Amino acid sequence: MPRVGSKENLEKLRSEILAKRDPNKPYITLCSGTACRATGSDRVADAIEEELKKQGLTKEVGFRRTGCHGFCERGPIIIIHPEEICYLSVTPEDVSEILSNTVKGKEIIDRLLYTDPGTGERIVYERDIPFYKYQNRLVFGDNLRIDPTNIEDYVALGGYRALAKVLHEMTAEEVLEEVKSANLRGRGGGGFPAGKKWESTKNAPGEPKYVIVNCDEGDPGAYMDRSIMEGNPHRVLEGLTIGAYAICSNQGFVYVRQEYPLAVKNLAIALEQAKEYGFLGDDILGSGFKFDVAVHRGAGAFVSGESSALMNAIEGKVGEPRPKYIHTSESGVWDKPSNLNNVETWAIVPLILEKGADWFNSIGTGGSKGTKIFSLVGTVNNTGLVEVPMGMTLRDIIYKIGGGIPGGKKFKGVQTGGPSGGIIPEHYLDSPVDFDELTKLGSMMGSGGMIVIDEETCIVDLARYFVDFLCDESCGKCVPCREGLKRMREILDGIVAGRGKEGDIEQLEEIAKVMKTASLCALGTTAANPALSTIRYFRAEYEAHIKDKRCPALVCKALISYYIEPEECIACLRCLKDCPEGAIEGEKRKIHVIDQSKCIKCGICYDVCPPKVGAVTKLSGMPVPPPVPEADRVIERGKEDEIRN
Amino acid sequence: MIEMVEIDLKRVDEIIERYKGEEGVLIQLLLDIQSEFNWIPREVIARISERMRIPKSQIYRIASFYKAMSLNPVGRHILQVCLGTACQVRGAPKILDRVEENLKIKEGATTSDMRFSLRRVNCLGCCAMGPVVVVDGDYHGKITPAMVEGILAKYE
Numbered sequence: 001m002p003r004v005g006s007k008e009n010l011e012k013l014r015s016e017i018l019a020k021r022d023p024n025k026p027y028i029t030l031c032s033g034t035a036c037r038a039t040g041s042d043r044v045a046d047a048i049e050e051e052l053k054k055q056g057l058t059k060e061v062g063f064r065r066t067g068c069h070g071f072c073e074r075g076p077i078i079i080i081h082p083e084e085i086c087y088l089s090v091t092p093e094d095v096s097e098i099l100s101n102t103v104k105g106k107e108i109i110d111r112l113l114y115t116d117p118g119t120g121e122r123i124v125y126e127r128d129i130p131f132y133k134y135q136n137r138l139v140f141g142d143n144l145r146i147d148p149t150n151i152e153d154y155v156a157l158g159g160y161r162a163l164a165k166v167l168h169e170m171t172a173e174e175v176l177e178e179v180k181s182a183n184l185r186g187r188g189g190g191g192f193p194a195g196k197k198w199e200s201t202k203n204a205p206g207e208p209k210y211v212i213v214n215c216d217e218g219d220p221g222a223y224m225d226r227s228i229m230e231g232n233p234h235r236v237l238e239g240l241t242i243g244a245y246a247i248c249s250n251q252g253f254v255y256v257r258q259e260y261p262l263a264v265k266n267l268a269i270a271l272e273q274a275k276e277y278g279f280l281g282d283d284i285l286g287s288g289f290k291f292d293v294a295v296h297r298g299a300g301a302f303v304s305g306e307s308s309a310l311m312n313a314i315e316g317k318v319g320e321p322r323p324k325y326i327h328t329s330e331s332g333v334w335d336k337p338s339n340l341n342n343v344e345t346w347a348i349v350p351l352i353l354e355k356g357a358d359w360f361n362s363i364g365t366g367g368s369k370g371t372k373i374f375s376l377v378g379t380v381n382n383t384g385l386v387e388v389p390m391g392m393t394l395r396d397i398i399y400k401i402g403g404g405i406p407g408g409k410k411f412k413g414v415q416t417g418g419p420s421g422g423i424i425p426e427h428y429l430d431s432p433v434d435f436d437e438l439t440k441l442g443s444m445m446g447s448g449g450m451i452v453i454d455e456e457t458c459i460v461d462l463a464r465y466f467v468d469f470l471c472d473e474s475c476g477k478c479v480p481c482r483e484g485l486k487r488m489r490e491i492l493d494g495i496v497a498g499r500g501k502e503g504d505i506e507q508l509e510e511i512a513k514v515m516k517t518a519s520l521c522a523l524g525t526t527a528a529n530p531a532l533s534t535i536r537y538f539r540a541e542y543e544a545h546i547k548d549k550r551c552p553a554l555v556c557k558a559l560i561s562y563y564i565e566p567e568e569c570i571a572c573l574r575c576l577k578d579c580p581e582g583a584i585e586g587e588k589r590k591i592h593v594i595d596q597s598k599c600i601k602c603g604i605c606y607d608v609c610p611p612k613v614g615a616v617t618k619l620s621g622m623p624v625p626p627p628v629p630e631a632d633r634v635i636e637r638g639k640e641d642e643i644r645n
Numbered sequence: 646m647i648e649m650v651e652i653d654l655k656r657v658d659e660i661i662e663r664y665k666g667e668e669g670v671l672i673q674l675l676l677d678i679q680s681e682f683n684w685i686p687r688e689v690i691a692r693i694s695e696r697m698r699i700p701k702s703q704i705y706r707i708a709s710f711y712k713a714m715s716l717n718p719v720g721r722h723i724l725q726v727c728l729g730t731a732c733q734v735r736g737a738p739k740i741l742d743r744v745e746e747n748l749k750i751k752e753g754a755t756t757s758d759m760r761f762s763l764r765r766v767n768c769l770g771c772c773a774m775g776p777v778v779v780v781d782g783d784y785h786g787k788i789t790p791a792m793v794e795g796i797l798a799k800y801e
Contacts, residue, residue, distance in 0.1 A: 035771040038784035072773035220729035223770030258676055258713050260770075299672050299711035302767075316669030318710045377731035377772035384773065415730065451730045465733055469767060475710075578791050580746070602746070603739050607789045 003278030006286040007164040010155070017156045026103050027062030029079045029144055030090075033227055034262050035068065036075035040091065044076050047092035051099050061103055064147045067231015067266075070140060070385040071131050074114070079126055079144055086126035087112035117381070117403065131382045134400050136363070138371050139347050140224075140387045143231035148266045151273040154234040160279050162350035163238050166245055167287035175246035175353065176202065182357035183369045184349075188214055188305075188342030189418070189446050190522065191368070191435035197339055200329040202247045204337035209249040212314070212333070212340040213240055215256040215263065216298050216305035219418030220469070222449035224373040224385050225343035229256065229263040232347070233270035234279075237293065239349030241280065244291045247339055252293040255310050259300060267295060302419075302473035306521050307340045308332070309475070320475040321521035342447065344373060364390035368434035376402050378451040379409065388433075395429040398452055409454040412553075413537070417446030419466045419473075420526035422533025423459065442533040444526070458555035459538040460545050464492035466530035474523065481524030484515040488531060498558040500546035505535055550621025557601045560620045564605070566591050566628045568615035571635055575605035575616060591633040596624055652686050661696050671699060671707055675714055683723075684715040720755045720762040722800045725779040729768025732775035736789075740776050741765060743793040760801070 004010050028048060032041045045065055052058045069077050074088035080102055087098065087109065094112060101107045113122040114129045123129050126144075146153040154160070166175055180195030201209055213236060217225040229236060240252050256264055271293055274280040282290045296314050303309050304319030311333045313319035322328075332338025348370060352360050364370050368390040374397065377383050381403030388397060394414055398404065405411050413423040416433075422443030424431070431437050435445050453462065471485040488511055491504050512528030519525045535542060544550045551559040564575070564584075569591045576584040576592050583599045586592035592615075594605070609616040660677045664670040674693065678685050685708050694701045708714045726741045741752060744763060748756055752765040769777055774786025778796060785796050 034769075035773060038769075038771040038774060038777075038786070072771065075773070218767070220733075220768035221731045221772060222768070223772070226770055297673060297676055298713075299676055299707075300713035301711050313672060314669065316671040316673075316707075318706055375772070377775075378734045383731070419730075449730070451734060453734050457734045462734070465728075465730070580743075580794075600746070602743060602790055604743075604789075604791045608791055 003276070004160075004285060005278065005283075007168045010160060010164050010285060014155055014158070014161075017152045021156065024082060025060070025062060027064060027081050028098075028103065029064045029066045029081065031067075031069040031075055031077040031144070032065040033068030033072075033075075033230055034260070035072040035223070036077065037262070039075045039089075041065075041076040043092045044078070044090055044095065047095040048099075051095050055096075055099055055104075057099060057103070061099070064150075064153070066146055067143045067148050068227035068385060069126075069144045070135075070137075070227075070387075071129075071382065072385070073381070073383040081145075084126050085124055086114065086129065088114055130403070131384065131386070131401055134392075134396065135387050136371050136389050137387045138351060138363075139228065139235070139344060140231075140373055140385065142235070143227070146232055148231055148233055149269045151234060151270070151277060154232070155277075158354070159234055160238055160285075162354040163241055163279065164285050166242050166353055167285055167289055170353075172202070172246050172248055175242060178357050179246065179349065179352060182352045182360040183367075184345065184352060184360065185368060185435060186341055187344035187348070187372065187447065189444070191445055194341055194345055197329055197341070198243060198247050200327065201249075201337045201339040204330040206330075206335075206337050208251055208336060209247055210333045210336060210338040211240055211244045211247060211249045211252045212310070212338060213252070213254040213256075213346055214305060214307070214310060214340050214342045215254060215260070216310060217257065217260075217343075217447060218302040218305045218473075219447055219449045221377050221451045222375045222418060222447050224375050224448055226257075226260045226263050227385055228343050228347050228373075229260070230266050233263075233267045234274065235347045235350060236343055237270060237274055237280070239346035240293065241284065241291050242349050242353055243339065243341070243346065245289055249339070250290050250292065252291065253296055253314055253333070254293060255296045255298055255314060257300065258297045264295070264297060271295070301475075302469075303475045303521070303523050306523055308521070310340065311338060318475075320477050321523070323520060344448075365432060365434045365437075367436045372433070372445070372448055374433075374448045374450045376450050376452070378415075379405055379454040379457070380452040381406050390434040391432040393430050393432055394424065397433065397450065398429070402452065405452065405454050409456060412453050412455050412457060413459070415443075415451040415453065415462070415530075416449065417444035417529070418449050419469050420444070420523065420529050421446050421449070422529045423453070423462070423537065424533075425537040427537075442536055443529070456553055456555070458496070458551055458553040459534045459541045460492065460551075461496050461553075461555050463530045463534045464489070464496055467492055467527075470523065470527045474527070478518075478520035478524060480515045480518040481520065481527060484511045484519075484524075485527055487511055488528070492531070495542065495545045496551075496556045496558065498545075498549050498556075500542075500549075502546070504546055505539070505542055508532075508535065544621070548621045552620070554618040554620050556620075560601065560618045561596060561624045562594055562599060562601060562603070562605055563617050563619050563624050564592050564594055565615050565617055566593075566633075568613060569635070570613055570615070572610070572613070574608045574610070578604050578608050580604065586633070589635055591628055591635060593627045593633070652682065652688050654688070654692060656681060657689050657692050658696070661693060665697070671697075671704065672711070675704070675708055675711075679714050683719045684717060686718070717755065718759075720759045722761050722781050723764065724761050724797075724800075725764045725766045725769070726752070727767075727769045727775065727777040727779070728765050729770075729772065729775070731768070731772035732777055735775045737776040739790045740778065740788050740793060743790040744778070744797070747793060747797055761797075 184194045185191040308322040309319040755762040
């Protein structure tokens with residue numbers, strides 16, 4: 001492929017690609033993001049390729065492996081175009097039928113459709129499924145149409161048009177103004193205005209200047225940046241190149257986690273192709289502008305996602321943060337002015353330049369414009385990535401899109417903002433989600449993790465989990481963060497182990513205050529959030545642990561006991577056989593009893609007891625009733641059969 | 646007793662060659678070594694130090710800081726238990742407990758017969774399947790404590 005040497009040639013290339021493609025030709029897209037690969041997308045892909053050959057359809061039917069579609073709960077997902085018929089949880093065994101019946105025969109296969117859990121209605125088209133219906137997928141929507149390893153797919157959808165417009169019709173200042181007036185705020189955590197950051201880098205003395213994509217994404221439970229990088233890498237590169245033009249930078253870096261092998265691979269392919277087509281390198285699109293991008297693989301350290309730490313890592317050093325009185329926009333990589341934004345932020349840039357700042361401002365709330373991708377996970381029915389306009393309420397996201405809490409359990413809270421975010425209780429479910437509202441609630445937007453928790457999650461244990469995580473990830477450079485987290489972990493460990501004492505809560509609050517004031521980087525200043533927000537909203541649960549030695553959610557091992565209700569037990573031997581410690585006594589037709597002195601509280605008995613029976617229970621804050629006397633343990637015949645039938 | 650493996654230093658030199666003369670490449674180089682050998686042996690560190698003219702202390706500092714690098718040899722199977730937040734709230738701690746009791750090692754360690762290396766990871770990004778256990782790249786989703794033994798038995 002010769003380089004695309006001008007704006008006109010880009011349009012020509014696009015028409016040529018479209019002319020080669022018959023819009024009515026059926027084609028299948030298969031979600032092949034990391035999550036779908038984990039559920040067997042590779043085997044489905046093999047089956048499709050084999051079956052296309054077998055049925056002689058390789059010419060008539062197109063097949064594309066795409067990035068993540070978002071509905072991970074029901075992967076692997078197949079969409080049959082042009083109708084956009086959506087099949088969920090597809091297995092290799094379904095493939096032959098899909099090709100012969102739906103692609104050839106235009107018949108719908110009911111069992112592969114989405115079934116509305118409320119009405120039982122089956123939904124044929126992707127756009128009508130509630131999970132997708134309430135979303136506004138500006139950034140993420142193209143994922144289901146693009147093979148990320150084929151640049152032509154991106155160009156066919158108008159890719160690199162914004163770049164061509166910028167390079168040929170706008171000055172660097174005009175680009176900067178557009179992004180500033182779009183009020184684009186960084187999607188990586190802090191929500192700092194991107195235009196302002198670009199401007200300070202542009203104006204900072206020193207050459208060369210660097211632009212950087214942060215694809216470190218260390219927050220557990222968040223994977224939207226990975227999914228954009230895997231599914232639509234050219235969008236990110238286009239955004240980065242536009243930013244480089246505005247900032248007057250000729251060198252970019254992409255910092256991507258080594259743990260994201262597919263993102264690393266697709267990015268490398270995209271870079272190769274972009275160079276080949278002349279969207280990167282010297283004289284981009286005939287404009288004279290020169291820009292190159294190097295990839296730096298991150299080696300797995302949460303703190304390295306912090307901007308100054310990440311820049312240290314790019315230099316090949318230990319990824320520890322630098323003091324914040326020197327802005328990275330003035331002194332970043334190799335002490336040169338450097339501008340860093342995360343993947344999602346860069347991916348929005350081409351849209352703003354193409355459709356204009358006014359368009360972007362028309363979406364969202366007063367202080368937060370545009371859409372945001374959230375990774376909706378935890379105890380929620382529809383796990384996946386959702387992109388919604390800023391300002392949608394938590395309730396709409398969790399219930400309308402997420403389908404609510406599984407198993408009829410009660411909603412307890414939603415954790416946003418990653419490990420340094422906070423947990424928002426039910427009371428605030430109707431709050432709109434944007435940068436400022438979440439901060440007001442004691443949490444934050446972070447990079448967009450949204451972890452739903454139900455009544456079976458212990459809040460104190462969860463706070464301990466986050467503090468433990470941050471304790472591991474604290475780089476240890478500054479004392480408040482390093483020591484503060486350790487002391488907090490000790491106190492929380494004590495509380496969940498039943499050693500909590502009066503004054504623990506106050507002590508946690510005091511440590512938090514010091515950490516917030518005196519830590520070096522954002523990891524430390526926000527590290528107390530999980531403890532503070534849970535104390536704020538769930539103080540009673542802390543007090544139950546400390547004063548009554550009771551875990552209301554029945555989670556904390558040291559505070560609970562497993563107990564078999566003699567009235568309910570049907571003596572089916574299941575728990576008895578599965579107990580790894582042999583702690584359960586009993587035999588057929590004889591009520592089972594747990595020997596509390598042998599029990600290690602692994603919970604297997606609780607899991608294997610048939611739900612209909614529900615004899616194994618958890619107790620907390622009360623003594624375990626004494627075992628039933630031997631003589632009374634025999635149960636009459638037929639009880640088990642009765643339940644089984 | 647951990648068995649000693651012969652390290653192919655020629656392979657190490659080839660990897661070093663890719664980066665020689667470039668600035669700021671130590672992390673990338675060590676990552677390549679890690680994917681080649683699954684860990685970073687002492688002899689390799691000495692070799693890099695000699696060839697790249699980088700003090701050993703600096704290499705150790707990097708290799709001990711980053712999670713993706715291991716200074717200890719790994720077992721035949723790498724078993725990762727996801728403890729990302731989504732898996733955590735779906736019961737992953739009980740899974741990790743079960744694995745630890747079954748293998749009689751703590752997370753981060755390798756069994757004495759070199760059968761398993763056990764790692765706790767913070768999110769694999771397939772939260773819909775949580776709790777998740779990954780053995781050598783095979784994903785096992787929606788795990789309960791009772792399923793652990795069966796999964797371990799599949800790997801010799």
